[in-house]
Amino acid sequence: MLAEGIPQHPVKTVDTTFESLGLSPEVLEIVRKIGFQNPTPIQAAVIPTALTGKDLIGLAQTGSGKTAAFVLPIAQRLTHGQGVRGLILSPTREIALQTKAFMDVFGKNHSISTACLIGGVKMQPQIAALDSEPDVVVATPGRLMDHINRRNVSVDKVEELVLDEADHMLDLGFLPQIRSILDALPRKRHTMMFSATMPDSIEMLAQQFMNDPVRIDILPEGGAAEGINHRLYVVASENKRPCLVALLQQELGSTLVFTRRKVDAEWLYHILERQGHPVSRIHSDRSQGRRTEALQGFREGEHRILVATDIAGRGIDVPGITHVINFDFPETVEDYIHRGGRTARLKAEGIVSSIATWQDLPMVRQVEEALGNPIARCTVPGVEPWLESTKAPTKARRRL
Numbered sequence: 140m141l142a143e144g145i146p147q148h149p150v151k152t153v154d155t156t157f158e159s160l161g162l163s164p165e166v167l168e169i170v171r172k173i174g175f176q177n178p179t180p181i182q183a184a185v186i187p188t189a190l191t192g193k194d195l196i197g198l199a200q201t202g203s204g205k206t207a208a209f210v211l212p213i214a215q216r217l218t219h220g221q222g223v224r225g226l227i228l229s230p231t232r233e234i235a236l237q238t239k240a241f242m243d244v245f246g247k248n249h250s251i252s253t254a255c256l257i258g259g260v261k262m263q264p265q266i267a268a269l270d271s272e273p274d275v276v277v278a279t280p281g282r283l284m285d286h287i288n289r290r291n292v293s294v295d296k297v298e299e300l301v302l303d304e305a306d307h308m309l310d311l312g313f314l315p316q317i318r319s320i321l322d323a324l325p326r327k328r329h330t331m332m333f334s335a336t337m338p339d340s341i342e343m344l345a346q347q348f349m350n351d352p353v354r355i356d357i358l359p360e361g362g363a364a365e366g367i368n369h370r371l372y373v374v375a376s377e378n379k380r381p382c383l384v385a386l387l388q389q390e391l392g393s394t395l396v397f398t399r400r401k402v403d404a405e406w407l408y409h410i411l412e413r414q415g416h417p418v419s420r421i422h423s424d425r426s427q428g429r430r431t432e433a434l435q436g437f438r439e440g441e442h443r444i445l446v447a448t449d450i451a452g453r454g455i456d457v458p459g460i461t462h463v464i465n466f467d468f469p470e471t472v473e474d475y476i477h478r479g480g481r482t483a484r485l486k487a488e489g490i491v492s493s494i495a496t497w498q499d500l501p502m503v504r505q506v507e508e509a510l511g512n513p514i515a516r517c518t519v520p521g522v523e524p525w526l527e528s529t530k531a532p533t534k535a536r537r538r539l
Contacts, residue, residue: 152177160186163215165248170211173244179204184355186212189331194352196345197333200480203357209301209331210241216299216329217274219250223292225275225299226324228317230307231450232257232279232427233434238303239277251275256292258282259427266291275299280308280316287323297324302332302344306473309340310449321348335480336473367479370492371503371514373525380410382494383466385519387416387444390490392461393437396446397478399467407466408446418444449474457481463491468499472509492517497525 157170157178178186181199188195189212199205213225227242229235235257242253254268256278262285269276269292276283276292286292302308308317330349334341345352374382387394398404401422408420419433419442437445438457445457449469460482469475475493482489493514495503507513518524 152179153183155183161190162186162211163249166211166215166245169245169248175207179208180357181205181355182208182211184357185209185331188353188355189329190215192216192329194330194349195332196337196341196349196352196354197331198335198337198354198356199333200335200476205333206238206241206303207245209303209333210238210245213275213299213301214242214246214249214251217246217249217251219252219274220272221274222272222296223274223276223294224296225251225253226294226297226320227275227277227301227303228280228283228308228320229277230279230304230311230313232259233430233450234304235277235279236431242275242277246275253277256282256286257427259430262286280313280320284316284319287320294320294323295325298328300324300328300330302330304334305332305341305344306334306336306338307477309338310471310473314340317344335477338473367482368490369479369510369514370490370517372492372494372517372519372522373500373527374494374496374522375525376496378522379466379494379496380407382519382522383407383464384414385522386462386464386492386494387411389519390462390492391443393440393457393459394444394462394464395457395460395478395481396444396464396466397469398446398448399470401448403467404446404448411444411446416444417442418446420446421450422448423450449478461489463489465491465493465495468493468495468502469506470502472502472505475506476509497527500527 155178157167157175160178160183181197181203185195185197185208189209197205197208217225227238229238235255239253239255242251246253252273253275254265254273256265256276258279258281265286269286287294332345332349372382396407398407401424404420404422408418411418419436421430421433433445434457436442463478463482465478469478479491482491503514
């Protein structure tokens with residue numbers, strides 16, 4: 140049985156069985172039907188603690204199976220028919236839709252119903268879903284606040300709260316909405332927070348809104364996914380596009396290209412399309428339907444290249460990505476780690492190629508410090524590199 144919306148790609152597992160984690164027969168039946176054999180490390184560590192009702196902070200890289208780690212305990216701990224008692228906050232529409240797919244599957248045998256509240260789509264179908272009195276709401280913070288302010292939903296009975304990709308939600312500026320939502324929730328509740336990094340802002344939220352949380356950290360050293368071949372191409376600004384085109388010709392696998400701004404993603408998409416590349420794009424100015432269509436086409440191989448802003452950088456399971464290209468070098472170490480996490484899923488191998496100008500070099504140094512190693516400097520034919528220096532940048536002769 141393969142459930143629609145549930146990622147089906149190889150992940151590292153442990154020898155522990157799902158039966159040993161304390162899950163109910165009803166939940167285990169779905170686990171077996173879905174084809175899960177053994178839990179991933181984050182699942183094995185989180186599920187027993189979550190089932191006890193203890194607050195927890197789960198730190199794990201993307202692609203580690205953390206969605207099931209919190210969905211399975213929620214599906215077991217809640218019972219149907221008492222109003223909205225589960226709330227899962229997600230940073231992006233795509234992550235929210237994927238999480239709802241998990242809840243629909245694993246909550247089935249406990250009759251747990253789920254509504255999904257995201258921006259970019261009409262309010263009325265969501266209002267209708269709320270009128271049906273769901274047990275769990277999966278939402279992006281902004282759209283949830285819209286419904287709360289319109290009194291379409293009440294969260295004053297929530298017993299199970301999940302903050303998924305918490306660091307990314309804060310990066311996207313959701314802290315005011317998250318504070319408002321947390322203030323509206325019952326003080327007595329079970330809270331789980333998941334993140335791939337642990338910045339000071341997450342520590343602050345944990346201290347204010349969690350009760351002595353258990354910290355579960357299975358991040359690799361440095362926080363970056365294993366199996367990644369990191370490459371850096373330092374070029375003049377006007378050579379970024381030729382460098383990208385050359386990289387796309389060198390590596391012919393499934394490729395995710397990141398830009399910093401949505402206008403640049405749109406511009407780059409049209410350039411690559413005119414050159415005949417099988418390409419699509421995803422950014423916040425595209426409708427939800429178009430974004431879903433682009434991701435589906437990328438998953439199924441219809442498009443080899445997906446141009447994206449950081450909205451696609453976290454939590455989206457697209458198996459088989461072999462190459463991530465940072466057309467714009469990330470602005471934070473966390474963004475670099477998350478972008479790179481889209482390839483080299485667990486023990487698979489992948490390439491992260493970053494195109495940088497001399498202005499990006501200070502951030503490059505920070506990334507290298509986090510990785511614990513310098514990033515290999517590389518060149519492509521026909522594109523002259525910059526010679527790095529502590530002084531003002533000067534062009535270098537092209538390497539032979």
